Amino acid sequence: xxxxxxxxxxxxxxxxxxxxxxxxxxxxxxxxxxxxxxxxxxxxxxxxxxxxxxxxxxxxxxxxxxxxxxxxxxxxxxxxxxxxxxxxxxxxxxxxxxxxxxxxxxxxxxxxxxx
Amino acid sequence: xxxxxxxxxxxxxxxxxxxxxxxxxxxxxxxxxxxxxxxxxxxxxxxxxxxxxxxxxxxxxxxxxxxxxxxxxxxxxxxxxxxxxxxxxxxxxxxxxxxxxxxxxxxxxxxxxxxxxxxxxxxxxxxxxxxxxxxxxxxxxxxxxxxxxxxxxxxxxxxxxxxxxxxxxxxxxxxxxxxxxxxxxxxxxxxxxxxxxxxxxxxxxxxxxxxxxxxxxxxxxxxx
Numbered sequence: 545x546x547x548x549x550x551x552x553x554x555x556x557x558x559x560x561x562x563x564x565x566x567x568x569x570x571x572x573x574x575x576x577x578x579x580x581x582x583x584x585x586x587x588x589x590x591x592x593x594x595x596x597x598x599x600x601x602x603x604x605x606x607x608x609x610x611x612x613x614x615x616x617x618x619x620x621x622x623x624x625x626x627x628x629x630x631x632x633x634x635x636x637x638x639x640x641x642x643x644x645x646x647x648x649x650x651x652x653x654x655x656x657x658x659x
Numbered sequence: 660x661x662x663x664x665x666x667x668x669x670x671x672x673x674x675x676x677x678x679x680x681x682x683x684x685x686x687x688x689x690x691x692x693x694x695x696x697x698x699x700x701x702x703x704x705x706x707x708x709x710x711x712x713x714x715x716x717x718x719x720x721x722x723x724x725x726x727x728x729x730x731x732x733x734x735x736x737x738x739x740x741x742x743x744x745x746x747x748x749x750x751x752x753x754x755x756x757x758x759x760x761x762x763x764x765x766x767x768x769x770x771x772x773x774x775x776x777x778x779x780x781x782x783x784x785x786x787x788x789x790x791x792x793x794x795x796x797x798x799x800x801x802x803x804x805x806x807x808x809x810x811x812x813x814x815x816x817x818x819x820x821x822x823x824x825x826x827x828x829x830x831x832x833x834x835x836x837x838x839x840x841x842x843x844x845x846x847x848x849x850x851x852x853x854x855x856x857x858x859x860x861x862x863x864x865x866x867x868x869x870x871x872x873x874x875x876x877x878x879x880x881x882x883x
Contacts, residue, residue: 546782
């Protein structure tokens with residue numbers, strides 16, 4: 545359960561950006577979480593809410609975009625989304641495929657409004 | 660409404676410190692390995708057998724992380740190599756800053772190998788880079804062959820899978836074939852070594868894997 549530590553890091557980013565822009569209020573923070581990030585989005589939302597409750601950031605919305613695991617076939621170069629941990633190529637059956645993306649744990653964007 | 664692009668990792672501060680540690684390790688030709696597993700899979704036992712196999716002149720040190728107690732550091736200090744406990748006091752993983760602090764008064768020029776035993780947990784330690792050359796995941800046969808599917812992040816981020824407690828195979832319903840298949844699905848090309856830390860079976864393979872990694876770290880620094 546390291547979602548609390550991750551939520552704290554997200555909140556730190558919100559605080560830092562808010563300090564840089566006086567006169568504006570953070571309304572939303574967007575994060576990207578890959579299937580291979582080892583993070584539960586619901587637990588992350590729960591922790592973020594708990595951390596921001598009754599603070600200046602209580603109204604900040606945490607928007608989580610989930611990213612599936614993507615692989616590329618080393619034989620036919622087909623790119624595909626991994627379903628049920630099946631990393632073999634669905635087009636040609638090749639077992640050896642390369643990891644493309646899906647381990648994201650990223651801050652994507654921030655939305656701010658004038659106070 | 661103004662949208663501001665952030666485009667950075669959530670753990671960028673941890674990754675920054677880990678990057679500094681990695682550069683320091685590389686500068687001294689130190690091989691740093693991060694051992695991860697669920698509690699009780701045998702990380703400490705594997706380290707005990709590993710330290711036992713080293714010549715007393717080998718320049719190796721161990722950092723071992725636990726939520727409470729220094730039991731593991733006491734177990735590992737018996738072999739005569741520096742072993743330091745990192746007690747996280749509740750945190751379920753080690754992070755790069757904890758490693759940086761633990762190493763603050765150590766002279767890295769005196770080391771060739773740094774073995775880090777992470778907190779027993781198959782989830783959280785996968786997110787934290789400690790500056791290691793490789794994560795090694797230890798899985799014991801009593802835990803079941805489906806663990807790579809249940810904890811894909813950890814198996815995906817680990818370079819080597821050490822399958823421990825193979826002496827118990829006759830007594831538990833564990834399919835080595837399925838375990839290997841599952842690991843390969845999550846992490847195509849993953850290296851796998853089967854061992855028993857109790858009987859010593861398979862340990863020479865682990866030792867030669869380790870020795871080749873130590874040699875290549877030393878070569879890298881010699882070349883620079």
